[in-house]
Amino acid sequence: MAKRGDVTRNKIQDAAEELFAARGFYGVTVREITRLAGVDTALANYYFGSKKNLFDSVLLRRAEGLNEARLKALEDVEREAGDNPPDLEKVIDAFTHPLLDRSERGGPEWKSYFALIAQVNNSPEWGGRMMTEYFDPLVRRFIAAIKRALPNTPDEDIYWAYHFLSGALVLTFAETGRIDNLSDGLCRSSDLESVHRRLPPFIAAGFRALKERDSEKS
Amino acid sequence: MAKRGDVTRNKIQDAAEELFAARGFYGVTVREITRLAGVDTALANYYFGSKKNLFDSVLLRRAEGLNEARLKALEDVEREAGDNPPDLEKVIDAFTHPLLDRSERGGPEWKSYFALIAQVNNSPEWGGRMMTEYFDPLVRRFIAAIKRALPNTPDEDIYWAYHFLSGALVLTFAETGRIDNLSDGLCRSSDLESVHRRLPPFIAAGFRALKERDSEKS
C-alpha cells in the first residue's frame, strides 16, 4: 500500500525521467525537475538525498519489473522447447519484445525511460557501470540460452553478436528521428512494430553467420 | 599553411573533444576545457564565439576527411564490381573500416571523437539533427550501393537494416567496457580488430535475412 510521501516522490521521478531523457544528467537542473513536478525545490533532496541518487532511482524504478517480464518470456520459450535447443529467433524475441511492447503501448513515461537508457548505454561515464549493475544477471541468462540455441559457437562470437544486438536495439529506443530523415518519411522512428518484425530475424541471421564463418576456416 | 592562432585553436578543440567525449556537452565547463588546453578562459569564446559553436566545430573537424575516406573506399568497391552488383560485405566494410581503422590506429584523439559521436548519436537533443547534417549525403550514397547489392529488396527493409547497422557500429565506438564485464574479460571493448572481422558478415547476413523473409510471404 502507498505510503505517505509517495505521490510527490513519484511526481519528482516522473519529471526527472522526462527531462533526463531529453538532455541527460548534466543538462537538467534540480530546479527544472521540481518545477515540472510542481513541487518545492528542496523536496528533491529531501526524498532522494542528491541529484545523482534521484538519477539512479529513476533508472532503477522500472528495471526490476522489466527484467522479470523478460525472464518470464525467456522461460516460456525454454519450456516450449523442452529438451531441445530453443529457437534462436524466439529467444531474441523474448529479449526484445517486452521492451518494444512497453515503448509502444506503455505510455510516454516508457518512451522517456527507454530514451534515457539509450543515452546512458552509450555514455562512457555511466554506460559500463550502470548497465552492468541493472541488467547483467538477466543478460547472462539470455546469453546462456543463446549458447544452447547455437551449439558449438565460439564464445567470442556470441558476446560480440550480443553486443551488436544491444547496439541496434538501444539505438531504436533513442527515437532520434534519424531514420525518418534518411528515408524521407518512409520509415518512422516511432514505428516499433516494424522493428519488432525485423529485429529478431535480422539478428538471428547475424548470429548464425558468425557461427558459419567460424566453422569454415577450421 | 597554418595561420597565426591555429595552434591555440586546435589545443582548445583537442581538450574539448576529450572532455565532451567523457561527459557530454553539459557535463563539461568552458573553464575545464581551457584549463586542460593550458590557455586562458576567454580564448574559447574569442575563437569560437560560444560553447555551442565550439562543440559543433569539434564534431565537424574530423567529419569531412572521414567522409572522403569512406566515399573513396566505396568507390573502390564499386569500381571493382564494374557493371555487376557490388558485394554486400565489401560495401559494409567500406562503410565501417575507415572508422574502425582510425579508432584503432589513429591515436587517442580519434577514440575521443568516436566516443563523442556515440553519445551524440543516441541523444534525442542532438542525434537526429547533427548526424543528419554531417553524415547524410554519405549515408545516402551507401544505401544506394546496398540497394544495388541487394536488388528487389523493399526499401523499408533496407532502411531498418541500416538503422541496426548504425546502432551496432556506434555502440562499438562508445567502448564502455560493458562487453568486458559481460564476458569476464574474454572480449575487450577496445579490440576493434575483432569487430572488424565480425561486423560485416553479421550485418550482411541480417540484410539478406530481411530480403528472404519478405520474398517468402508473397
Add this chain to the structure above:
DNA sequence: AGTTATTTTCTACACTTGTTTAATTTTGGT
C-alpha cells in the same frame, strides 16, 4: 622603426548551480 592587426590576459558581470537549514504546515495515531 613605427603602426596596424591579432592574440592573450585579467577582471568582472549577472545569473545559476546543488544542497542545507530552520521554520512552518500537515498528517496519523492515540
Add this chain to the structure above:
DNA sequence: ACCAAAATTAAACAAGTGTAGAAAATAACT
C-alpha cells in the same frame, strides 16, 4: 484534542556558470 512524525516551504549558502570588455602583449607589414 493532543502530540510526535512526516512533509512542505522559504531563504540562504558558497561555488561555479557562460560570456564580454578593456588593457596589455605579441606579431606582421610597410
